[in-house]
Amino acid sequence: MIRAAVVGCGLIGGKRARSAPGVEIVSCCDVDVERAAALARNIPGAESSTDWQSTVRRSDIDLVFVATVHDMLAPIATEAAAAGKHVLIEKPGARTKGELRPLREAASRTGALVRVGFNHRYHRAFRKAREIFDSGALGKMMYVRGRYGHGGRIGYEKEWRAQPEKSGGGELVDQGMHLIDLARWFLGDFPEAQGMIGTYFWDMPVEDNAFLLLRTTGGQVAFLHATWTEWKNLFSFEICGRLGKLEITGLGGSYGVERLAFYHMLPEMGPPETTIWEYPTADDSWQAEAADFVEDIRLNRQPSAGIPEAEAALGIVETVYRGARSDHHQ
Secondary structure, three states, X not given: OEEEEEEOOOHHHHHHHHOOOOEEEEEEEXXXXXXXXXXXXXXXXXXXXXXXXXXXXXXXXXXXXXXXXXXXXXXXXXXXXXXXXXXXXXXXXXXXXXXXHHHHHHHHHHOOOEEEEOHHHHOHHHHHHHHHHHOOOOOOEEEEEEEEEOOOOOOHHHOHHHOHHHHOOOOOOOHHHHHHHHHHHHHOOOOEEEEEEEOOOOOOOOOOEEEEEEEOOOOOEEEEEEEOOOOOOEEEEEEEEOOEEEXXXXXXXXXXXXXXXXXXXXXXXXXXXXXEEEEOOOOOHHHHHHHHHHHHHHHXXXXXXXXXXXXXXXXXXXXXXXXXXXXXXX
8 A cells, every 4th residue: 555645735635635546645734734634634544744844754655745836846746756755746746847857856866756737638538538549530630729717716816826926827837737738648749839828807917818829840739728717617628630520528517517529520521420428427537647646656657747748838838928028028
């Protein structure tokens, strides 16, 4: 049995603690003593702590889940990896690509495995979509198109996500990271990245909308929009090849029922042959991702998605932010 600590006991840390098959949670750590204690009370045998440095160095811990505010993700994960602990760190993994370098070096030095929590890859619709994609049924890839957004909530402009020193940015480094990762998962690297950001509604120093246009060396394009001004929560992701198209909509809950449609082009063209899968059951992506990481650890294999995937996605984010700053100063 793998023994683990959770550092950051908010919503996502709680999900990690409850969604880790084959893992025994022995410590819940948070700067808020009550939040740490509340999570520990729901896990038999777990202790609570406010000292993350001593927690990640505990000799009886093999794995650390890091689910904190963005500015602390990389420092905590780096300390854990330096102590030889495997780490599952929430996306974006850091505020900048550069903040991941010490983590990569520590993991390389100790042999610790690091997975970055791009859990959308593990939604049922995406697992099925990947299976169809890998079969070659879509033919040569052309483009992907993705939209992801919610509308925030009262007081959103006062939360930590609106504070660039803590978050590293706005919606682009938040939900935009999932869209970038999914686009890379299907199309590969994007050496060309352009984008525009805007703050249209929320009174905050970070963007509430991001629009991206990315291109591979082979000419395939990803057109992505991440937004905090989507008054009805939305998720839509389309993967288009010469022979067919996959369309994933919904993520469950307020985003609507998770659904995958496969539109298979017929030789005579016209209306495609259409197959639809719906997944009304509870989201199991957290469990599936954690189970995959447990298997990574068992086999001593490098996780996917790991540090390289986070570095690539953050590199695109930084390119867009640099362009936005340059446009602003012209």
